[in-house]
Amino acid sequence: MKNIIKNSLGEIEISREVIALLAGNAAMECYGLVGMVSRKMSDGITELLGRENLGKGVEVQLTDDKLVIDLYIIVQYGTKINEVASNVIEKVHFNLKNILGFDPDKINVVVQGIRIK
């Protein structure tokens, strides 16, 4: 699996939740993102998630040879959405690589809503 780091003494396995939480936290540091949306209720109750529940706005697909991360976000009306989203991708990629040493194969950002205010 891609989430396992091996060394001479044994293995380190990082759970999906940890990856999701790290990714969610990284995304929250990006400017222009006003929140994350639950993926569980993704198509429906589009509500901002509190800090505790960040991981729910992140979907981690993990197979033997691939790590794909989907983030469901809400951005501010009047920002350049593609730029905000690409900042998120960059930041998430950077953090995962640095904190975990994982190089995600893909980071997809789904803009679920815009906040108009």
Added chain:
Amino acid sequence: MSYNRINGHLLKKAIIHAAYVLRQNKKVVDALNVFPVPDGDTGTNMSLTMDQAAGELQKLQSDELKKVVDTAAWGSLMGARGNSGVILSQLFRGFSQSISSNKQSISPLEFAQAFKSGVDSAYRAVIRPVEGTILTVAREMADKMLADSRKIDDMEKIFANALSYGEKILAKTPEMLKVLKEAKVVDAGGKGLIFLMQGFLEALENPDLTESALEQKAEKTDAFEFRDAEDTIKFTYCTELFIRGRDIDLDLLKQELSDLGDSIIVTGMEGVAKIHIHSNHPGEVMETALKWGELSNIKVDNMKIQHRELIKKQETDVSHDVEDMHQPQKTEKKTGIVAVSQGQGLKDIFISLGADDVIEGGQTMNPSTENILSAIEKEPFENVIILPNNKNIIMTAEQVKLISKKNIYVLPTRSVPQGIAALLAFNPMLSIDDNLAGMSQNIKNVVTGEVTYAVRDSQWNGTKIKQGDVIGIKDGQLIVVERDKEKVLLALIDEMVRGKEYGIITIYYGQNVDASSIQNISDELSAKYANFDIEYYNGGQSLYYYIVSVE
């Protein structure tokens, strides 16, 4: 020159010049870039953003104030790159929104207010503003400008004051953001903003600059700043130490140090003072400190070397310790949430949405006060919100308030969907009052439907209900009586969505419902309510075949 108003013509010129100055200095800014991702492109990004704004302005024939600010806002939005670019575009956006279309010129106060509105708009676009960045610098400058413009009526002077104040704030950014401190740099975006402001001020000081003069002037700035860029650090040694002694006069100590360098921070408590200073004479710093008492924990760093290493590090793309990039955050959650529901599926849903505990209970199986109390006492939190999710349990929950020593809040949710809606509004970062207000608001937006069966014969509005009949209830009102539970569900939803053009229908099916019947109605429902999102969850509840919510 001294003005007390700025018109569109001057503003246009100043923005174009500001963009120019930034472009000339973008490498300086790039070199500082360690946050949020140390990829050394902040200056380039900001400059590209401004270039587009300036480019649009150059194309603009009119000098009308409103058109100028709108064009700048539009251009910067189109050109926005990177975090700081997006922030810049928000500053312009807020600025332009604050200028009304009939204005020909603005006073310093109006300028400051527009700037402040830009800052507000920039802050609004982010859930967690990181202090110690361009946001902080912009906010502080706007505040300074606002304060000054009430006293002074000279645009240039106000601007110059704000600029020097902004530089001071910029110098403090390493104290606000750990990652900057470790890299021994100030914030890149903030520095970029300062360059913009410098350019702006230059244009105010000399509005008669022709284009070529503008070029020349800017080039000079460039050369100067570049020398500066090789070491943006005027003072080489970062010196930190503690003094132990009695009666240390912090103010006096600070004053004595002030000639020796900058970035001076002197803090202290009883008997101990801590000094932080950037200086070229660490020895003198220590001598000065020695007068006040015994020294300890002395640390002297050569910031030039560190800076060079940082740049080298960036070039070779060596990663930084990112964990430290996170600001210390208050993660402590002070409020617990206890929900009442029935069925494993619903329990899982509540937990996954952030409830701390779920008490088994619902219609005909109300939990006792004791049940609720013991769940609450288990919570490590002082504040606990109870979601009763049934009108019969609200009273019981209220009882708990009287018994428990904790702060108990009962949100009168009368159904499971209301409870879920309330939970979605919960944000642990907010105060308990804000949370309760938000959650109560969310409850109002939900229509709840329940499909269950009659436990005995009865009559309702002239309709006879036999034991075993399936009944559909909307917000406590009996709507439909039928033999077939799917028919009841369809009729119930029909009633619930009445008057709505779109929304979300969520169906929680109970333990007595098999998957095939869900499949059957799901096709029918999606065809019938094309404008609605329809979701199904296994609630696992007994008694109710279906619980439905429409939002």
